[in-house]
Structures are given as C-alpha cells and as structure tokens.
Amino acid sequence: MNNTTDTPINVIGLGRMGQALAGAFLKAGHPTTVWNRTASKADQLVAAGAQLAPTVGDALTAGSLTIICVTDYPAMYELLGAGDVALDGTTLVNLTSGDSAQARDAARWAEERGARYLDGAIMAIPQVIGTDQAVILHSGPQQDFEAHRSTLDALGTVTHLGADHGLASLYDVAGLAMMWSVLNAWLQGTALLRTAGVDAATYAPFAQQIAAGVAEWLPGYAEQIDSGSFPAEVSALETDAAAMAHLIEESEAAGVNTELPKLIKAMADRSIAAGHGGEQYPVLIEEFGRSRES
Incomplete structure (x- = not known):
C-alpha cells in the first residue's frame, strides 16, 4: 500500500473495529487522535x-x-x-453500519454543517484491518475520496463506488446476500449428503468447485440482465425448474428441509407462467426485482 504519513487522523468510536482502524493508521505512521465514550478503550492505542x-x-x-x-x-x-x-472544514468518513437511506440523509446532514462526507462499509473482520484482505467500500464525491485515498489505503483495499452516498451500504447488503446464499446452498447440500453418511468436510471441496464454476457465469449473465435479453445459451428456465423439482423430491425423501428449494421453485414457476420458460436463468431478475406484494 502506498500512503503518505503526514495526514493527522481522528478516529471516533473505539469498539473492536474502531480500535483496529486507529491501530492501522498508527502502524502506517499517521498522527492519530482518538475519542471514545469509555476512555479506557483507548489505553492500548495511547500506549502505541x-x-x-x-x-x-x-x-x-x-x-x-x-x-x-x-x-x-x-x-x-x-x-x-x-x-x-x-x-x-472536516472530511467525515462514516464507517458505521446502516442502510442506504441513512447514508444519504447523513450526507445531507453533514454537508449542511460544513463537512465533506463519505459513507463507507467495512467488508472485513477487525483482525485483518490494515491488510489487503480488508475491503473498505466508499461512496460520495470522488474528489473527496481521491483527496484522502493515500491515507485511507492504510486500512486495506479501498474502493470508491460512485457519487451516490448510498452505494456503499447497498454493496454491503448485496455482498451479504451473496454470502448467505452460497452458505445456505452449501448447507442444503450438506444436509442431503449427511443422510448418506457423507460428512461436511468431504463435501466441502466439491461444493467449492461448483461455487467457483457458477461464479464464472456471472459476467455473461450480467450482460443478459443489462441488455434485457435472455437467450437460452446454456439451458432454459423450464429445464432448471425440473431440476429444482428433483432437488425438492430428493430432500423430502431424505427428510431434509425443503423451504429454500421450494421458495426458488415458486419464483421460477411464476416466471414460467409469465411466458419466460424458454429463456435463460437470469430472467428471474424480474422476480427478484419486485416485491412479493406486487
């Protein structure tokens, strides 16, 4: 990481994450001032x-x-x-967890008080802050981000997503959706295989291979979504729906929970009923893009 070390930093909030953030700035050589409601949480940082x-x-x-x-x-x-x-006169970088509406409201609030404001999301655990493994997302005016990028680099791999202050929060929850979906799919498969005496450790490498293979499809599928055209280059949704039914039947026969596959099958069935059965899987974006009530 390439960062200058003459920029003074203020860190407000010294929970585990706040302590890690302040520690990373100190390690990079930045003069660092800290504050926390419980002052004793700053003891180790002051010693450093x-x-x-x-x-x-x-x-x-x-x-x-x-x-x-x-x-x-x-x-x-x-x-x-x-x-x-x-x-x-200050540039405020808010790395507090929240939603996109809160981020946009906070930006207006801070700017009304004369501050430049960047909202952020930390996609990392405290232990990896200050390393390349720590992904820190930022959104807000690019010129404000670029003015402090070399300093923020001390925290990890920093990224600017766009001028909309809500983007960091949206990317954060979108990333969580990916994480939970992958884990839930793995747990579904693990539950199935355990009924045949296959333990989770044995299944995990195969699951990794499948997950990595599916990840390779994403750029091409993204092109279909952005263009609004879903030719069945790999398989049609109605073919996938038949496989979903097989997963549900196998799970029921094994005594394994079927709530998740039934949920996805119901979405596929609605899309097929709307005339999209001959199109490719990404056409389900229409189902994901609307609330169930609509």
Missing part, C-alpha cells in the same frame, strides 16, 4: 502513540480527516450533533 482527546469536539480539531465507527447512525448524530462540536 495515539493522542486521547478529552471530548469529541477536541478530536475534530486535531485533524481534517475524521473516521467515525460507532453503533449506529443515531449514535453518530448524538455525538456529532452536540452544540460544542464543529464539523466545518
């Missing part, structure tokens, strides 16, 4: 060279780049909205 600010307002005056990572957005407003806290 951080300065402990007595108040949030004092922390903000220590440098022009402020990282905040607290419990939620209301906690951020409580801390930064106090009368003695001046945001004017």
Whole structure:
C-alpha cells in the first residue's frame, strides 16, 4: 500500500473495529487522535502513540480527516450533533453500519454543517484491518475520496463506488446476500449428503468447485440482465425448474428441509407462467426485482 504519513487522523468510536482502524493508521505512521465514550478503550492505542482527546469536539480539531465507527447512525448524530462540536472544514468518513437511506440523509446532514462526507462499509473482520484482505467500500464525491485515498489505503483495499452516498451500504447488503446464499446452498447440500453418511468436510471441496464454476457465469449473465435479453445459451428456465423439482423430491425423501428449494421453485414457476420458460436463468431478475406484494 502506498500512503503518505503526514495526514493527522481522528478516529471516533473505539469498539473492536474502531480500535483496529486507529491501530492501522498508527502502524502506517499517521498522527492519530482518538475519542471514545469509555476512555479506557483507548489505553492500548495511547500506549502505541495515539493522542486521547478529552471530548469529541477536541478530536475534530486535531485533524481534517475524521473516521467515525460507532453503533449506529443515531449514535453518530448524538455525538456529532452536540452544540460544542464543529464539523466545518472536516472530511467525515462514516464507517458505521446502516442502510442506504441513512447514508444519504447523513450526507445531507453533514454537508449542511460544513463537512465533506463519505459513507463507507467495512467488508472485513477487525483482525485483518490494515491488510489487503480488508475491503473498505466508499461512496460520495470522488474528489473527496481521491483527496484522502493515500491515507485511507492504510486500512486495506479501498474502493470508491460512485457519487451516490448510498452505494456503499447497498454493496454491503448485496455482498451479504451473496454470502448467505452460497452458505445456505452449501448447507442444503450438506444436509442431503449427511443422510448418506457423507460428512461436511468431504463435501466441502466439491461444493467449492461448483461455487467457483457458477461464479464464472456471472459476467455473461450480467450482460443478459443489462441488455434485457435472455437467450437460452446454456439451458432454459423450464429445464432448471425440473431440476429444482428433483432437488425438492430428493430432500423430502431424505427428510431434509425443503423451504429454500421450494421458495426458488415458486419464483421460477411464476416466471414460467409469465411466458419466460424458454429463456435463460437470469430472467428471474424480474422476480427478484419486485416485491412479493406486487
């Protein structure tokens, strides 16, 4: 990672993640000021060279780049909205978990108070912060991101997604959807194979191979979605639906839960009923793109 070390950093919020963020800046050589409601959480950081600010307002005056990572957005407003806290002139990078609407509202709130605002999402555990394994997503004005990119590089692999402040939160939950979907599919298969005495460790390498193979399809499938055309180059949805029925039947016969495959089969059936049975699997984007009530 290539980053300058003369930029003073303020880190507000010293939970496990906040401590890791401040520690990464310190390790990279940045003068780092920290604040936390429970001051003792800063002890190790102070021992490593951080300065402990007595108040949030004092922390903000220590440098022009402020990282905040607290419990939620209301906690951020409580801390930064106090009368003695001046945001004017700072760039605020909010790495607090929340949703896209909260991110956009926070951007307006911060900008009304004279701050430049970037919203972010941390796709990593505290232990890997400061390494390339830590993926940190940012959204907001690109010029504000680029102005501090070399500093933010100390945290890991940083990415700017676009000017819309809500994009980092949306990518965050989209990534979680991928994670849970892959894990749930693996658990479904593991439950099936366990009925035949195959343990999870034996099945896992095969599952990895399948997951990696399916991942290779995504760019081509994305082209179909973006173009709105779904020719059955691999297989038709009605063929996939027949395989789904087989999975459900096999699961029922083995005494394995069928809620997940039945859910996906129901979506495929609706798409087929709407006349898309001869198209390829990505045509299901129409089902995923609407609420069930509609």
